[in-house]
Amino acid sequence: MHKLCIDIFCRVIFICLALIWxxxxxxxxxxxxxxRDGSVSLSGDLLSFDGEYYRLSxxxxxxxxxxxxxNCSGPGCPDLxxxxxxxxxxxxxxxxxxLVQNLLVAFAAENDLVSQVESTAPELRAITLIDExxxxxxxxxxxxxxxxxxxxxxxxxxxxxxxxxxxxxTENENERFMQAELGDLSRPHRNTQIxxxxxxxxxxxxxxxxxxxxxxxxxxxxxxxxxWAELGGPDAPIFLHLLRGDSFPTAQFTQADAPEAAVFHQxxxxxxxxVILDPFALALAPSPNxxxxxxxxxxxxxxxxxHATRQNVKTKDYPLTxxxxxxxxxxxxPKHAQRFFDFLTSDKAAxxxxxxxxxxxxxxxxxxxxxxxxxxxxxxxxxxxSAIEDLHRxxxxxxxxxxxxxxxxxxxxxxxLDFASELNAKSFAKALEAGDYDGKELLIAGFxxxxxxxxxxxxxxxxxxxTVKAAILNFAQTLExxxxxxxxxxxxxxxxMACDDTDWGRQANRRVEIWVx
Numbered sequence: 001m002h003k004l005c006i007d008i009f010c011r012v013i014f015i016c017l018a019l020i021w022x023x024x025x026x027x028x029x030x031x032x033x034x035x036r037d038g039s040v041s042l043s044g045d046l047l048s049f050d051g052e053y054y055r056l057s058x059x060x061x062x063x064x065x066x067x068x069x070x071n072c073s074g075p076g077c078p079d080l081x082x083x084x085x086x087x088x089x090x091x092x093x094x095x096x097x098x099l100v101q102n103l104l105v106a107f108a109a110e111n112d113l114v115s116q117v118e119s120t121a122p123e124l125r126a127i128t129l130i131d132e133x134x135x136x137x138x139x140x141x142x143x144x145x146x147x148x149x150x151x152x153x154x155x156x157x158x159x160x161x162x163x164x165x166x167x168x169x170t171e172n173e174n175e176r177f178m179q180a181e182l183g184d185l186s187r188p189h190r191n192t193q194i195x196x197x198x199x200x201x202x203x204x205x206x207x208x209x210x211x212x213x214x215x216x217x218x219x220x221x222x223x224x225x226x227x228w229a230e231l232g233g234p235d236a237p238i239f240l241h242l243l244r245g246d247s248f249p250t251a252q253f254t255q256a257d258a259p260e261a262a263v264f265h266q267x268x269x270x271x272x273x274x275v276i277l278d279p280f281a282l283a284l285a286p287s288p289n290x291x292x293x294x295x296x297x298x299x300x301x302x303x304x305x306x307h308a309t310r311q312n313v314k315t316k317d318y319p320l321t322x323x324x325x326x327x328x329x330x331x332x333x334p335k336h337a338q339r340f341f342d343f344l345t346s347d348k349a350a351x352x353x354x355x356x357x358x359x360x361x362x363x364x365x366x367x368x369x370x371x372x373x374x375x376x377x378x379x380x381x382x383x384x385x386s387a388i389e390d391l392h393r394x395x396x397x398x399x400x401x402x403x404x405x406x407x408x409x410x411x412x413x414x415x416x417l418d419f420a421s422e423l424n425a426k427s428f429a430k431a432l433e434a435g436d437y438d439g440k441e442l443l444i445a446g447f448x449x450x451x452x453x454x455x456x457x458x459x460x461x462x463x464x465x466x467t468v469k470a471a472i473l474n475f476a477q478t479l480e481x482x483x484x485x486x487x488x489x490x491x492x493x494x495x496x497m498a499c500d501d502t503d504w505g506r507q508a509n510r511r512v513e514i515w516v517x
Contacts (some may be wrong), residue, residue, distance in 0.1 A: 007486035029076025031056065033065055046076040047158065050102065050334030051083050064332050085334045090146040091164030096324055097125055097143050099195065099356050100164060104129075105142055106352045113138065130338070132282040139336040149173075155329060156180060161337045163327040166197070166372035168419050170439040183330030186419070187285040188426050191327045194344050196359035198308035199320040200287040201296040202272070204279045209233040211299040212502065214319065217284060227282060241265065241274050241283040284320070303460045309367055314405035315357040315513075317497050319504055323420060324358075361427065365402040365516060390454075390494035397489060401443055401515035404428075408468045415464070417471055425468065427477030428514065432484055443487045443515040444469050449506040462490025468512040 031046045033054060042065065044058035054065045054072070072078070077409065090099050101117065108129050110114035118126035124142040124173055130136065146154060152173050154160035169177075169185050177185050185191060201212050209231050219225040220238060229235040240262040265271040276292045287295065287308065297305045298319060312318040326344055333341065350360035406428055408421040417425065423494045430503040433438065446465030448457035472486075498505035 003031050006399075023286075025332065029074070031074040031076040032074055033070040033072055035070055041073075042070075046074075046078075048334070049078045049083070050332070050337075052335055053332055055332070058209055079102055082136065084137045085336050087139055087141045087334060087337050087340075088160045089141065089143045089152075089162045089164055090149065090151035090160040091143060092146070092148060092166045092324075094470075095195075096164055096166070097145060098145060099324070099353065099358060101125060101127060102356050103194075103344065104340065106348060107340050110343070110348060111339070119483050139334075141485055152327070155327060156182065158331070161328070162332060162341060165325050165327065166322045168325065169327065181330070185327050185329065188423060190329070191325050192341070192344050193423055194324045194326055194349075195353045195421070196313050196361065197286045197324055198286055198313045198318055198359070199322065200308050202275050202281075202283045202285055202287070202293040203296060203299070204275060204277075204281055205292070205294045206292060207233055208281055210296065211305060212296050213299045214502070220282065236280045239263065239278055239281050241271055241278070241281050241285075243268060243271050243283075243285055254306060272473070284416050286322075300501075300505065304497075304499055305458070306498070310359050311364065311405055314361070314364065315407040316409070317407065317508065318335050319498070319508065363428070363431070364405045366405060367402045390492060392493055394494050397491075398443070398445070398515055400440075402515045404514040404516055406514055408464075408471075409507065410464065410467075410510065412507065415467060417467070421468075422471070425471040426475045432476045433478050437484045437516060441485050441487065441517050443489055443517075444472075444512060445515055446488075446490045446512045447495055447509060448493050449509040450496065450500045452507060454492055458490050458492035460490075464510070465490055465512050 020497040029046055030043070031054070032041055032043045032141055033056070042058060042063070043055065044056035044063070047057055047062065048055045049067070052067055054067055054070070056065065057389065062220045064382050091100060098507075104127050105115045105117075105229075107113075112132045114130040114132055118128065127141045127143070128137055129139040129141070144154070144160070148167055151160065151163040151165050152169065155163040158177060169191075174185050183190055201217065203209060209228060209230070212231065216225060216231060220240065225231065225238070227235065227237055230277040241496050242262050242264050244264040244266055244484060263274065265274060269271060271283055272291075272293060273287055275283050283293075297307045299409045301304050306312060306318050308318050308320075314319050326340060326341060328337075347362065348360045406424045408424060409418050410416060410421070411418050435457060444465045446461035446468075447462070448461040448464075450457070469486055469488055493509070496509045497511070498508040500506050502511065
């Protein structure tokens with residue numbers, strides 16, 4: 001009976017959540033907070049209560065008040081005895097919302113809570129967390145499906161506690177948050193990487209095409225390549241399948257540019273099934289689990305093939321990789337939301353990410369003997385005798401090291417680390433402080449593209465490695481100098497990851513890596 005009542009109650013609340021989701025002021029009601037000694041009172045509209053703090057809209061602006069020091073009176077006051085935190089996430093398509101659902105279930109298990117998934121509808125999911133001992137509902141999460149820009153809007157307007165997106169916040173979007181005095185969301189403590197997600201060209205298993213280049217994909221999207229015969233396949237039209245409202249990892253692929261004949265799908269499962277059934281289908285889709293379809297590598301004009309392996313995705317060597325980010329504002333998060341946001345960076349969360357078929361962010365170590373494809377690519381790209389000598393030096397220096405699956409790259413035309421690399425520097429600094437690499441030698445290795453003189457490229461690659469070292473040490477404030485040895489080396493253009501004939505290829509080759517022994 002108790003469980004039945006909870007089930008009925010949860011469903012009623014779920015319907016209410018769906019009705020009020022787009023009405024940020026719908027729950028605001030008049031309250032008056034009075035200090036325990038009765039000397040101070042404050043009136044306003046109650047915006048939220050997280051079990052510890054009241055958040056009020058007052059004549060003085062939006063104020064946060066510690067609930068332990070006040071009594072509440074008025075129609076908007078919460079039931080302190082049976083309080084339930086109503087929490088909201090706005091996020092990208094059903095693939096990512098399913099991942100967050102799995103993370104919430106794991107978070108509940110870690111905190112002696114029972115989780116109940118009340119709805120699995122694509123547009124809105126509801127998950128209830130119940131205290132294992134008392135049987136009381138302590139929190140209810142609503143997960144609403146939004147495209148990235150809408151998720152940021154929800155966060156700005158307090159319709160969401162966390163925004164789940166597939167890209168970094170833009171300067172214009174961030175300016176809106178700062179103008180609203182909600183903080184600088186580009187700062188590391190306002191965002192976190194949850195997982196990595198490769199976008200993979202997928203075709204039907206019987207299609208004989210074995211590889212596609214980024215250029216060919218762009219031509220397909222622009223309607224310049226219309227038939228498989230132009231790619232070495234059957235003389236049949238290319239039918240493009242897309243996930244509706246998806247955000248691609250690069251502006252070079254946009255749904256606005258897609259051919260009119262493109263077929264859009266509401267869910268990843270529907271898209272994948274359509275590709276399996278259509279022998280002339282092509283999808284460039286987020287790929288947490290590729291099964292039943294043929295996943296194609298990305299080919300370069302100079303002979304490089306890049307596969308969406310876990311290691312290539314982690315190092316961002318696979319070009320069509322996006323990060324799934326969580327963003328929060330300076331608003332005080334309800335305690336369950338804050339705990340969940342902190343949980344997202346835990347080792348347990350990484351296990352959930354990997355178990356769901358995504359790529360987690362935990363560093364791995366890869367020996368040079370497992371870097372065969374990279375060495376083959378480097379040999380193919382080597383034309384001058386000096387390039388072979390550089391490869392010998394790479395083998396001599398790195399032969400006894402293992403590569404850590406973290407890469408660092410720089411903003412275009414700048415010596416400043418890009419957004420993802422700053423997060424990598426912070427993550428690695430945290431690992432150093434935790435003693436994960438105590439007693440080990442670390443080599444920070446810089447690489448360049450093949451443009452310009454080799455001597456100049458060697459110098460630039462070392463300077464980039466020094467920049468990464470400085471960034472790591474800046475984050476590792478408590479690191480003792482004798483804990484870990486950090487060496488720096490530059491290898492110039494010796495070990496390219498991609499062809500130098502495109503902007504992306506040159507950018508991919510301008511990188512810094514960490515090697516350990």
